[in-house]
Amino acid sequence: MNTNFTTTPEQDVRAMDAICVNQSEKTHPLYYNLKYMAVGLIFGIIFVKSEVISWFRIQEMFHLQSFHMYGIIGSAIAVGMISIFLIKKLNIKTIYGEKISIADKKFNKGQIYGGLIFGLGWGVTGACPGPLFAQIGIGATVIGVTLLSAIAGTWVYGRFRDRLPH
């Protein structure tokens, strides 16, 4: 299924969307993916305990009433910078021994239009894509509808991307 790469080369589409252009070249059995589930599980617990998934914390951030979210995002950027610096400096490989290369992002107008639309959605749902899963996990089952709607949004983007300004 879906092997028609002639119209738009897979690599170009993926590079534009910055999705896994530098994925592992190796093929592994499905259960190898369980380690990603373990990382996700820890990430999910931290999402809840740090209140990143709190609708109220997001509103505080946009009302400039609390340093909370700025502190979390800021320290995550600091950790990311140090990590990328160390990965490049020490030429750290993946657990499968492959080189880690991080593709540069190319500017397109989607970052402005899409960014503004995402921001509006963020301000109203109080969640970016990852936290939606944790919100469902804590028992807010109606957020499952938000998630399905978000997935529908990505599909609509894919359907009409040729006609959208980039």
Add this chain to the structure above:
Amino acid sequence: MCVPANIPFFNYNWKKEVWNLFFVFGIFLGGIIAATLLANPEPVAVHPELAKELATYGITNYDSLIPTQIMNWGQLFTLKGFLLIVVGGFMVGFGTRYAGGCTSGHAIMGISNLQLPSLIATICFMLGGFVMSNWLLPIILSL
């Protein structure tokens, strides 16, 4: 994953991407564990000024990290609930894809890697959020 149209954007080797389904399922499980085994009995922390403002829209319950009084299955079929839950979700998904990343991909990893497009995207995320939270959300909550 079967997508209902042969669109180039979706023509990728999904088996290579299946790790992210495991990852988000882990986030879901993490949410369950945090809410059960590691549950916090205290009410959700909220700035008093914000609590005062939200009270004017009838939001007074701080048992959950999401405002359950406006986001629940009953509210889903009201205009307010539809805007908050369905339209909001659509904007999150559509906007994230259009921008080529979200808070993780652009704000955290992109800025960490000193990518100017990511900084531009992050500024737009924040701008959209400020506009929604301060000007549009009060209108929606008044519905």
